[in-house]
Each structure stands twice: as structure tokens, then as C-alpha cells.
Amino acid sequence: MTGVNISYNNQLHFFLIWNHGLTYENQILDILEQEFEIIKIVKHRDTKLDRLIKNVYNFDYAPKYHLKLKTKYLKRLDDNLVCFIFIRCKKGVNTYYGNGEFRHLENSFIKLIKSRIRNEFNPRDSRGGLLEEHVIHASDNSDQTDTVLKYLGYKKGIEAFERTLFSVPDHILLSNKLQLKCEYIKDLWCFNIVGEKVVHMKISESVQYRSITNLELYRKYLMQNRGWTLKDHYSVNKYLNLINKFRLNEYNPVIVKVINGYVTVVDGLHRCSVLHFKKIEKVRVLYV
Structure with a gap:
């Protein structure tokens, strides 16, 4: 051939x-x-x-x-x-x-x-x-x-x-009014999958944050949800690399929305978790 x-x-x-x-x-x-x-x-x-x-x-x-x-x-x-x-x-x-x-x-x-x-x-x-x-x-x-x-x-x-100015997952709908700000990470919320439910919680309660000192927890979370509720690409190796080599200025802003009165991370939870763990107080966010 x-x-x-x-x-x-x-x-x-x-x-x-x-x-x-x-x-x-x-x-x-x-x-x-x-x-x-x-x-x-x-x-x-x-x-x-x-x-x-x-x-x-x-x-x-x-x-x-x-x-x-x-x-x-x-x-x-x-x-x-x-x-x-x-x-x-x-x-x-x-x-x-x-x-x-x-x-x-x-x-x-x-x-x-x-x-x-x-x-x-x-x-x-x-x-x-x-x-x-x-x-x-x-x-x-x-x-x-x-x-x-x-x-x-x-x-x-x-x-x-297709690629855009910011790398935004396809499932996130952008509004006509985008706003770039800095927010305290301790005030940000997120979503996690718990059993068959999607639960609204603080970043410090998330699997992503707790897994920084226990990657087996993260591995099990991926195995249970990958390809179903979690369709964007995540892996233990990818997260470990982020934890070890994170450079704040090399990444796009975290994407957030106000949901039920809470500023909620819809893209960038892993970054926020690492920053929170490293005692960095604020992060750039893009309101969509």
C-alpha cells in the first residue's frame, strides 16, 4: 500500500x-x-x-x-x-x-x-x-x-x-455583555457531581480541591462520570501537571456566572482549586 x-x-x-x-x-x-x-x-x-x-x-x-x-x-x-x-x-x-x-x-x-x-x-x-x-x-x-x-x-x-479569543467550552453560552474582574476565590462557588445529582458548593468542598492531597479521589470521580456528565477532557496526569507547574499569568480568566445569587465557576474550577490551595486570594474572572 x-x-x-x-x-x-x-x-x-x-x-x-x-x-x-x-x-x-x-x-x-x-x-x-x-x-x-x-x-x-x-x-x-x-x-x-x-x-x-x-x-x-x-x-x-x-x-x-x-x-x-x-x-x-x-x-x-x-x-x-x-x-x-x-x-x-x-x-x-x-x-x-x-x-x-x-x-x-x-x-x-x-x-x-x-x-x-x-x-x-x-x-x-x-x-x-x-x-x-x-x-x-x-x-x-x-x-x-x-x-x-x-x-x-x-x-x-x-x-x-472553533477557537475563539478565550477558550470557552462549547456548552457555555456567552452573553452580549462580558465583564472582566478580580474576585476572591473563597467567595466563588462551583458544581460537583454527587451520586446522580449535580450539587452547588464552595470550591473548598469540591472534589477538585480535596483531590490535591488525594489524587485517588479524583481518579474515582473521573471513572464514575467521564463521558457522561463530564464530557470535557480531564485526567489525573493533566491535573497533576497543573498542580505542579501552574503559572497564573499563563492561563485565561476563569469563567463565571451568577447562579442562585452566588458567583459560580463554570470553567476553571481546577485552576481555582490549585490557587486556593496555594493560598492565592484573588483570580481574574470573566462574567458571561
Whole structure:
């Protein structure tokens, strides 16, 4: 199989961990975190597997008979739960792979990482040979990513993840009147997930603050909620790096809203927790 280089890209792609690969979810996320900027993690269960496959392979360039063979093993799985990981790819080139009816355009670095994960985690036969029952799938281009995002309910598709002056998560709606101020961290509130409820609390009561001296607490919190209530990318390694190397002036303002009479952090809770722990009294906030 030969490739022809087309151009460098910096695009939004996705990886999809199929149900039988979720056993290796943490290991796969560690690999992806090292190589890409992870934008969003979404756990999803479609009651109709054919609908999921149709949307994932909507732009697949292989013939239909090949697609049926490629996905046949998925119908033998006990559960349709999968995990989408949306990433920004800053490496590789868009390259043509395959011949004839199998010829398609694919990012070379995405392909490399996908193959690495499959080689490490795909099931093997009794002789140790790698089976084609892939634990992971990846997009070839941003058009595929746009389709999958809309399938998952993100009506604007990749448009919702375009970069702005401030890095604002897609779920936060900006008002017409933005206000930049400094606030005492002790007066700020936040939300945490407690059981099946979202609870309003002070930052000093949050898992993020309490985990600074007990990262196992944070690890359990992520495992219980990642991909469901927590869809932005969080990891123990990412938080540990923030704790150890935090530089106040290198980060955007914390985003806040007044909710139930309390100034509430809607983006930047980890930063506030670290600052509070380090006895820094004030932080820049952006009211939205």
C-alpha cells in the first residue's frame, strides 16, 4: 500500500472505542493524551447498532460488502456502549491510501496511532495473531467528524469547537455583555457531581480541591462520570501537571456566572482549586 502526500492539517478528528475496547479505556486515553489535544469525550449507547454504524461509516470509501464484513463482529458484542474521543490533530499529512475502490484520503499520523492502539489491544487468536475485531476506529477527515458530532446532538457540528479569543467550552453560552474582574476565590462557588445529582458548593468542598492531597479521589470521580456528565477532557496526569507547574499569568480568566445569587465557576474550577490551595486570594474572572 502506497501513500501520496497532499497537505498538512490541523483538524478535528475522532477516535471511537468500541464496546470490547472499553476495558482498555484508560490506557487508550493515556496514549491519545500524549499525542493530541483532546477536546471532548462522549459515552454513547444507541439502541440500534445499525444506526450507529451508518453514522460512523457514513463517508466510508470501501464497498458496502466490505463494510458488512468489517463490522460483522460488532453485532456479536453484548452491549452497544461506545466511547467517542474528539481530538485536534496538529501532526501528519493528508495522504491517499489504498488502490482502486479502496483508495481514500486519510491523515497519516491518525492512521499511525490507530494502528498502534490496535496492535496493542485488539483480540488475538490462539497463536497470538492479531484479529480484525478492532477495538478502535478513527475518522479520516473533518467531514466525518462533523457528521458524528451532529449524530450525537451537537447541532453545529465542528463549528461549535472553533477557537475563539478565550477558550470557552462549547456548552457555555456567552452573553452580549462580558465583564472582566478580580474576585476572591473563597467567595466563588462551583458544581460537583454527587451520586446522580449535580450539587452547588464552595470550591473548598469540591472534589477538585480535596483531590490535591488525594489524587485517588479524583481518579474515582473521573471513572464514575467521564463521558457522561463530564464530557470535557480531564485526567489525573493533566491535573497533576497543573498542580505542579501552574503559572497564573499563563492561563485565561476563569469563567463565571451568577447562579442562585452566588458567583459560580463554570470553567476553571481546577485552576481555582490549585490557587486556593496555594493560598492565592484573588483570580481574574470573566462574567458571561
